[in-house]
Amino acid sequence: MDDTIIAFVALLRRNGVRVSFAESMDTFRALDLVGLGSRAGVKDVLRATLVKRAVDHPTYDHLFDLYFSGVGEIVKDAESRAMEGLDLDPAEYQRLLEDLARFLEAQGIGTSELTRALLRQDTARLERLLREASQRAGVQRIERTFQEGQFAQGLQQTLGVAEVARELQGISDALGAGDPDPRRRQMGRLVDRRLQDLQEMIRRMVRGELEQHDVGQRDAARMQQLAEKSFYYLSEDEIRRMKDAVTKLAQRLKNALAVKRRSARKGAFDVKDTLRKNLQYGGVPFKIRFDRRKRVKPQIVVLCDVSDSVRNVSRFMLQFVYSLQDLYAKVRSFVFVSDVGEITKLFEENEIHQAIDQAIRGNVINVYAHSDFGRAFRMFHREHLAAITRHTTVIVLGDARNNYNLPHEWVLKEIKQRAKRLIWLNPENRMTWGFGDSEMDRYQPYCDVVEECRNLRQLYRVVDRMVVG
Amino acid sequence: MVAFAFMFASIEDVIGRFAAQHYICHRTIATVVYLASRLRKPILVEGPAGVGKTELAKVLAGALDHELIRLQCYEGLDESKALYEWEYAKQLLYTQILKDKIGEVIAGAPGLKEAVERVARQDDVFFSERFIVPRPLLRAITSPTPVVLLIDEIDKADTEFEAFLLEVLSDFQVSVPELGTIKAKHVPLVVLTSNNAREMSDALKRRCLHLYIDFPDKEQERAIILLKVPGVAERLAQEVVDAVQALRKLDLKKTPSISETLDWTRALTLLNVATLDAALVDDTLSTLLKYEGDIRKAQAELREHVAKARAKASAAPAVAADKDVLH
Numbered sequence: 001m002d003d004t005i006i007a008f009v010a011l012l013r014r015n016g017v018r019v020s021f022a023e024s025m026d027t028f029r030a031l032d033l034v035g036l037g038s039r040a041g042v043k044d045v046l047r048a049t050l051v052k053r054a055v056d057h058p059t060y061d062h063l064f065d066l067y068f069s070g071v072g073e074i075v076k077d078a079e080s081r082a083m084e085g086l087d088l089d090p091a092e093y094q095r096l097l098e099d100l101a102r103f104l105e106a107q108g109i110g111t112s113e114l115t116r117a118l119l120r121q122d123t124a125r126l127e128r129l130l131r132e133a134s135q136r137a138g139v140q141r142i143e144r145t146f147q148e149g150q151f152a153q154g155l156q157q158t159l160g161v162a163e164v165a166r167e168l169q170g171i172s173d174a175l176g177a178g179d180p181d182p183r184r185r186q187m188g189r190l191v192d193r194r195l196q197d198l199q200e201m202i203r204r205m206v207r208g209e210l211e212q213h214d215v216g217q218r219d220a221a222r223m224q225q226l227a228e229k230s231f232y233y234l235s236e237d238e239i240r241r242m243k244d245a246v247t248k249l250a251q252r253l254k255n256a257l258a259v260k261r262r263s264a265r266k267g268a269f270d271v272k273d274t275l276r277k278n279l280q281y282g283g284v285p286f287k288i289r290f291d292r293r294k295r296v297k298p299q300i301v302v303l304c305d306v307s308d309s310v311r312n313v314s315r316f317m318l319q320f321v322y323s324l325q326d327l328y329a330k331v332r333s334f335v336f337v338s339d340v341g342e343i344t345k346l347f348e349e350n351e352i353h354q355a356i357d358q359a360i361r362g363n364v365i366n367v368y369a370h371s372d373f374g375r376a377f378r379m380f381h382r383e384h385l386a387a388i389t390r391h392t393t394v395i396v397l398g399d400a401r402n403n404y405n406l407p408h409e410w411v412l413k414e415i416k417q418r419a420k421r422l423i424w425l426n427p428e429n430r431m432t433w434g435f436g437d438s439e440m441d442r443y444q445p446y447c448d449v450v451e452e453c454r455n456l457r458q459l460y461r462v463v464d465r466m467v468v469g
Numbered sequence: 470m471v472a473f474a475f476m477f478a479s480i481e482d483v484i485g486r487f488a489a490q491h492y493i494c495h496r497t498i499a500t501v502v503y504l505a506s507r508l509r510k511p512i513l514v515e516g517p518a519g520v521g522k523t524e525l526a527k528v529l530a531g532a533l534d535h536e537l538i539r540l541q542c543y544e545g546l547d548e549s550k551a552l553y554e555w556e557y558a559k560q561l562l563y564t565q566i567l568k569d570k571i572g573e574v575i576a577g578a579p580g581l582k583e584a585v586e587r588v589a590r591q592d593d594v595f596f597s598e599r600f601i602v603p604r605p606l607l608r609a610i611t612s613p614t615p616v617v618l619l620i621d622e623i624d625k626a627d628t629e630f631e632a633f634l635l636e637v638l639s640d641f642q643v644s645v646p647e648l649g650t651i652k653a654k655h656v657p658l659v660v661l662t663s664n665n666a667r668e669m670s671d672a673l674k675r676r677c678l679h680l681y682i683d684f685p686d687k688e689q690e691r692a693i694i695l696l697k698v699p700g701v702a703e704r705l706a707q708e709v710v711d712a713v714q715a716l717r718k719l720d721l722k723k724t725p726s727i728s729e730t731l732d733w734t735r736a737l738t739l740l741n742v743a744t745l746d747a748a749l750v751d752d753t754l755s756t757l758l759k760y761e762g763d764i765r766k767a768q769a770e771l772r773e774h775v776a777k778a779r780a781k782a783s784a785a786p787a788v789a790a791d792k793d794v795l796h
Contacts, residue, residue, distance in 0.1 A: 020675050033504060041496075048500065048678045049678060053679075349762070
């Protein structure tokens with residue numbers, strides 16, 4: 001059992017669950033107490049001692065099932081298929097096996113351990129043999145689908161399948177293919193199919209190992225891929241998954257931030273407060289007081305272009321900003337194409353995703369017009385400039401493709417003067433800025449920060465810097 | 470046997486004693502509690518708000534007949550609030566009162582140096598346990614009888630505090646510079662709860678057994694209601710559970726917790742309701758849900774749900790046949 005647990009711990013680690021040495025020691029002590037009586041019990045024990053993050057629970061459950069019932073299940077499956085193939089119920093099948101054993105004894109045919117296990121429905125032994133051989137053959141090293149054949153072959157050799165095949169053939173011959181006795185014929189059929197069964201078991205074991213290897217890595221790889229993928233080319237399904245990814249990232253950012261903030265909590269020595277607090281001790285300074293550094297939470301104004309070309313980026317930007325809402329003193333958000341409209345209220349009244357959908361679908365402004373940054377900016381200047389104070393960080397999100405309209409960059413200049421910071425995020429590749437109808441070159445001088453923001457990774461970086469600064 | 474009352478004999482024993490405390494628990498929970506009590510390891514309990522994380526510690530203390538010492542964490546919690554604090558005011562007061570006595574001690578000292586020397590010889594009088602205010606952690610460690618220590622909402626405390634806690638939890642001893650090291654007489658059974666406002670450090674997690682409590686399934690929630698709300702009609706309990714479980718599947722701002730389910734059931738029982746109907750649901754929903762948006766969303770869902778339940782209850786064949794058409 002010890003080796004089994006150690007191997008399982010290694011499997012968990014391979015799949016991204018962090019398990020320390022001390023924790024695996026705990027597992028052994030805990031198993032001593034609880035015993036191996038029930039599967040569910042063992043599962044609970046391993047979970048409590050090895051898996052400390054709730055996010056790892058699905059991975060753990062999946063791996064546990066694969067690992068601990070994997071081989072047993074495979075063996076049992078093969079057994080029941082054999083019964084079905086011979087059209088026998090368990091009791092009859094059992095009797096047939098007994099007859100066969102008697103026959104072998106009478107004939108004086110000796111067999112190897114594996115063959116005996118196969119012909120006697122000795123599932124426990126079969127399971128152990130398969131598991132040991134699998135370990136010796138190093139099947140757990142399998143990584144890719146195309147290696148399945150190679151590893152199956154290795155496992156066959158380690159098990160000595162050729163030997164088993166020879167023995168089975170021998171028994172089959174001894175039984176006599178054309179024997180008129182129906183009982184014997186039945187035994188012959190059983191012996192013949194056991195070889196296939198064994199090969200099927202081997203195939204499934206290798207497949208199982210491959211799956212074990214895959215679980216965690218597949219998720220990690222998928223996430224990675226998603227983070228790097230340009231927002232322009234997302235499919236419907238990817239948008240859905242991206243939503244989860246954004247939520248997770250936002251949560252991570254929050255955690256990281258909590259730590260950063262705290263480390264900067266204590267300020268300088270506060271004479272006045274120290275004196276006042278220590279009056280009760282006769283003026284003797286027992287308690288030293290420090291300034292509590294005032295945290296000025298940033299205020300945010302987001303201006304999102306929701307024209308067709310950048311809609312996806314706007315969606316995730318909005319989701320990001322609103323997932324982090326409690327980190328800011330205030331968030332006001334606007335969408336524009338050629339008109340500008342405020343959507344702050346939408347977010348107050350609806351759940352995030354609904355609000356985003358409504359904002360993007362054109363319930364607030366006409367989203368089918370041609371982009372006109374200049375017009376939208378002027379409109380913003382006329383109606384909403386009061387939203388910007390010296391504590392505000394303004395984020396503009398757009399590709400600055402203005403359809404050759406007037407750019408009205410003076411609005412940005414004025415915003416910059418009023419605001420704490422002006423950040424422009426452009427979802428286009430930096431190489432293309434300023435070409436064609438892109439007015440990026442005109443807008444850029446008035447921004448404090450200009451960033452390319454084409455995928456989730458870049459978006460995360462931008463938001464990270466925004467919150468800290 | 471009595472001597473071992475503070476230990477659980479087996480997992481079944483945990484379940485039994487918890488049931489005696491009116492706490493229905495899943496075998497998973499009992500397993501972890503049993504292991505914790507045997508291995509003397511802290512339990513870190515996580516899960517959504519209102520599934521009975523804090524309650525678990527209380528019940529544990531009750532089941533073992535231990536005293537429960539609770540440390541509520543919050544941002545800015547530090548050692549002086551969690552471990553101990555010198556009682557400066559009392560020390561000062563004593564010096565004032567004992568002025569004459571101090572005068573006696575230093576009387577006849579030939580010089581200032583000698584006087585200081587004499588006072589110094591007495592200074593452990595002032596730094597003795599008499600002037601220490603024990604806070605929960607120190608109380609748990611120095612307690613003459615075994616205790617259950619509940620560290621509630623550890624995720625709200627700062628990371629520095631977590632690091633400090635780690636030290637205490639690993640050896641169950643603290644050193645007070647003036648007094649020396651104090652070692653625990655009995656290793657307390659520690660329960661930490663977290664709402665996952667932030668992720669705990671790996672070091673802390675490594676030292677704990679981990680327990681994730683989720684919302685109970687239908688069967689369990691019904692059992693909890695029947696246990697906690699005396700006089701509730703069985704049928705109402707079932708309907709409430711069905712409704713609440715359906716609501717938990719919705720995307721709500723705040724998912725109804727067990728305690729809110731109980732509140733709702735109590736309200737309905739007070740109103741002498743035997744079975745749910747749409748109007749009643751509308752009126753009482755505010756005990757279950759705390760956001761306007763959630764309530765609106767839930768109303769639609771529940772109306773449908775109540776209608777379905779009604780159709781099922783009046784099991785007339787005609788209605789049963791219509792059911793498929795309706796949905």
